[in-house]
Amino acid sequence: MFEKIANNEDRGQVGIGTLIVFIAMVLVAAIAAGVLINTAGFLQSSAEETGQQSSSQVTDRLQVVSTVGSVADNSGDPVISEVEITVKRAPGADNVDLETTIAQWVDSSSTADLTWDETTSGNYDAATNFTSSTFQDDDSSISESNVLNDPADRAVLTFSAADISSPGIDEGETVTIKLNTQSGGTTTATISAPETLSGKSTVAL
Incomplete structure (x- = not known):
């Protein structure tokens, strides 16, 4: 049985109740829409940031141009005492800061994690640090701030093999050096000493 509205006053009360329910539904829908829009915007920003970081890990890295070793005498046995790696920015890479680049040295007998430092600094340790110098640089970005900011820039990274893996690299030995930039881009240089x-x-290595 349907309730029978007896008079006009009851009709007015039912109309007001319906209006209140309608307004409440509109408010709930508006709030829900706002939450959805904010959530969508947050997810989009997170996706863009993740995409940029992933792209940087792939593109913002170094590219090896050449590797050279200096030979020294070790009690009558010649070894490579120093390694110089000439590097440039990889194609499509942004500026690469050599001061924040980390190198991992792996040979047949040892592993070492190396960070950039200056030989003039009081903290420099040839067994745990490497240095950089300018090979080609039109605007002095390497000599002044150790940053590769142009595709034509070339820097030389110097590693003391005699200190990292004493007495150095033997004849026919292979060493792997991984260069990891601040953005996470990794370059692997595999060097092999002549027989x-x-x-x-x-x-030449």
Whole structure:
């Protein structure tokens, strides 16, 4: 049975109740829409940030141009005592700060994590640090701030093999050096010493 509205006053009360319910529904829908819009915006920002970080890890890295080793005598046995790696920005990479780059040295007998430092600093340790110098730089960004900011920039990273893995790199030995930039881009340089180092002062690796 349906309730029978007896008079006009009851009709007015029912109309007001319906209006209140309607307004409440509109408010709830508006709040829900606002929450959904904010959530969508947050998810979009997070996705863009994640995409940029992932892209940086792929593109913002170094590219090896050449590697050279200096030969020294170790009690009659020649070894590579120093390694120089010439690097540039990889294609599509943004500026690369060499001061925040980390190197991992792996050879047959040892592993070392190396950070950038200056030989003039009081904290420099050839067993745990590497240095950088300018090979080609039109605006002095490398010499002044150790930053590769142009595709034409070339920097030389110097590693003391004699201190990192004493007495150095033996004949025929292979060493892997991983260069990891601040954004997470990784470059692997695999260097192999020649089978004979006798009579040589420098060798290409």
